Amino acid sequence: LVTVGPERSTQVIVKALALGADKAVLLKSEETNSDPGSISRAIANELKSHEFDVLLFGKKGVDDDNQQVGQMVSELLDIPCVTQIVKLDISDGRAVAQREVEGGAIVVETSLPASFTAEKDLTIPRYASLRELVAARKKPIVVKTVQLQPPSLEVISVQNPPPRSPGKIVGKGVEAVPALIRLLHEEAKVI
Amino acid sequence: LTGEVLVFAESSAGTFRKSAYEAITEGRRLADLLKVDEYALAIGTGLREKTNELGKYGANKVLLADDPSLELFNADYFRQIALDVARRTSPSIILAAATSTGKDLAPRLAVHLNTALASECTHLDFDSGQLVATRPAYAGKVLLKVKVKSKPSIATLRPNVFTAKEASPQRTPAVEVVEFKKANSRMVAKEFVTHGSKKLDLTEASVIISGGRGMGGPQNYRILEELAEVMGGVVGASRASVDAGWRPHSDQVGQTGRTVSPTLYIACGISGAIQHRVGMINSKVIVAINKDPEAPIFGFADYGVIGDVFEVVPALTREMKEFYGKN
Numbered sequence: 001l002v003t004v005g006p007e008r009s010t011q012v013i014v015k016a017l018a019l020g021a022d023k024a025v026l027l028k029s030e031e032t033n034s035d036p037g038s039i040s041r042a043i044a045n046e047l048k049s050h051e052f053d054v055l056l057f058g059k060k061g062v063d064d065d066n067q068q069v070g071q072m073v074s075e076l077l078d079i080p081c082v083t084q085i086v087k088l089d090i091s092d093g094r095a096v097a098q099r100e101v102e103g104g105a106i107v108v109e110t111s112l113p114a115s116f117t118a119e120k121d122l123t124i125p126r127y128a129s130l131r132e133l134v135a136a137r138k139k140p141i142v143v144k145t146v147q148l149q150p151p152s153l154e155v156i157s158v159q160n161p162p163p164r165s166p167g168k169i170v171g172k173g174v175e176a177v178p179a180l181i182r183l184l185h186e187e188a189k190v191i
Numbered sequence: 192l193t194g195e196v197l198v199f200a201e202s203s204a205g206t207f208r209k210s211a212y213e214a215i216t217e218g219r220r221l222a223d224l225l226k227v228d229e230y231a232l233a234i235g236t237g238l239r240e241k242t243n244e245l246g247k248y249g250a251n252k253v254l255l256a257d258d259p260s261l262e263l264f265n266a267d268y269f270r271q272i273a274l275d276v277a278r279r280t281s282p283s284i285i286l287a288a289a290t291s292t293g294k295d296l297a298p299r300l301a302v303h304l305n306t307a308l309a310s311e312c313t314h315l316d317f318d319s320g321q322l323v324a325t326r327p328a329y330a331g332k333v334l335l336k337v338k339v340k341s342k343p344s345i346a347t348l349r350p351n352v353f354t355a356k357e358a359s360p361q362r363t364p365a366v367e368v369v370e371f372k373k374a375n376s377r378m379v380a381k382e383f384v385t386h387g388s389k390k391l392d393l394t395e396a397s398v399i400i401s402g403g404r405g406m407g408g409p410q411n412y413r414i415l416e417e418l419a420e421v422m423g424g425v426v427g428a429s430r431a432s433v434d435a436g437w438r439p440h441s442d443q444v445g446q447t448g449r450t451v452s453p454t455l456y457i458a459c460g461i462s463g464a465i466q467h468r469v470g471m472i473n474s475k476v477i478v479a480i481n482k483d484p485e486a487p488i489f490g491f492a493d494y495g496v497i498g499d500v501f502e503v504v505p506a507l508t509r510e511m512k513e514f515y516g517k518n
Contacts, residue, residue, distance in 0.1 A: 036298065037307055064328050064335075066310045068298035071266075075302045080377040081266065083295045086440070100441055101291040102203075102392030104385035106263050110378035120447045121440040152307035152341035156323070159334045164472060167493035169484075174506040176496045180478065181507075181514050183494055188476045190455045191422070191514065
């Protein structure tokens with residue numbers, strides 16, 4: 001398990017260890033650099049000294065929603081990467097994954113080592129038992145301080161999205177339907 | 192002219208996607224501001240006769256890789272072709288639609304070209320010659336303005352946000368065929384499997400009829416399918432109904448599902464929890480049908496009907512059928 005983040009990331013690392021990981025590496029950086037390129041280079045640099053068959057990523061972070069790191073790390077390591085997968089089978093040194101796309105899924109077969117980014121349906125995260133949580137605290141976390149490459153993507157402002165005010169209640173039940181159609185046609189002009 | 196705008200024009204089964212025309216239109220706008228040419232990159236099969244379509248929306252030139260092996264997205268092939276084109280031309284900006292393909296491909300280009308990428312943008316602008324993109328983050332709870340400080344600046348555009356508009360003047364683009372080596376793939380895109388008969392994806396649909404927990408069970412989605420068919424729309428679902436196993440995850444609208452921005456979103460039996468709201472709040476017009484007058488969705492829907500979906504939806508289908516018959 002590898003992650004980039006500040007000291008306090010150890011809290012989430014322990015949770016992940018409780019879910020089944022055996023050891024963890026925290027690439028410690030206190031900078032607020034969220035450029036996926038900088039993050040990916042730090043992760044790829046670390047992974048170069050590890051041997052692996054499969055690299056798993058989430059498809060995106062739940063903060064910046066960039067959806068870039070999995071692909072970037074894989075390109076830097078020169079390994080195939082299949083994104084947004086909902087199914088993964090591995091046998092005889094090859095992997096077959098289904099990646100969710102518009103209107104269906106594409107079945108992709110790849111050689112290993114390879115990386116995959118997970119769509120929501122890939123697995124159901126289980127709950128860690130108390131015993132697993134306690135055991136996780138004894139698993140090794142290697143902390144390495146890293147210097148991230150200066151960001152090329154810079155956040156210059158954070159705004160609230162424009163508010164959406166409540167519209168009108170057209171009416172109750174079936175009787176409201178003709179009025180709704182008229183409003184959609186004449187006022188909103190969407191039909 | 193150098194510093195052109197290069198736009199990846201995504202296709203599916205020999206036809207350019209609507210989101211590709213949106214990206215070409217936006218690329219034309221940026222090219223005009225920068226006084227440069229717009230190049231379109233078309234990768235797929237059966238596109239040879241379709242390149243003029245890209246000229247209609249403003250492309251000066253089309254770089255075309257057309258081969259049966261490019262029918263399904265294979266990241267190794269597409270990356271190789273796009274990178275080759277990006278290196279042979281000298282783009283200052285590269286655009287793609289934020290589809291599953293665009294979102295897969297763009298970061299690969301960014302890392303090889305040693306530049307940055309702004310994902311899922313809803314607006315593009317310049318500040319002192321640098322690309323400034325507006326993009327939602329925290330699942331749409333905030334809007335970020337980000338500056339791409341490196342060139343070529345790459346951005347993916349959220350589908351259905353930018354408007355595809357034929358350019359004036361229209362162009363008959365020059366076509367340059369791009370060669371690629373098939374041997375260089377470690378992966379095989381074997382087949383496309385569909386979840387059902389649905390052809391259009393939620394992110395591309397202009398009308399979405401969504402059902403939530405109020406639908407009561409999977410069998411009841413038939414009434415939504417009927418309304419969708421009459422209106423040329425697609426059926427979506429809330430997380431509650433996906434978690435209950437009534438609908439596949441690919442139908443889910445919201446934070447852990449699709450983010451959609453159709454012209455018309457009709458929410459049926461959906462309460463409007465925050466995680467659903469962030470996935471559909473950018474719809475042009477929102478209609479809510481719910482029997483609970485206190486449902487949060489009435490707080491941000493444009494039009495609300497308080498009532499039982501099992502009565503209101505079939506009535507809406509009947510009257511819509513009549514409406515479309517006349518109009």
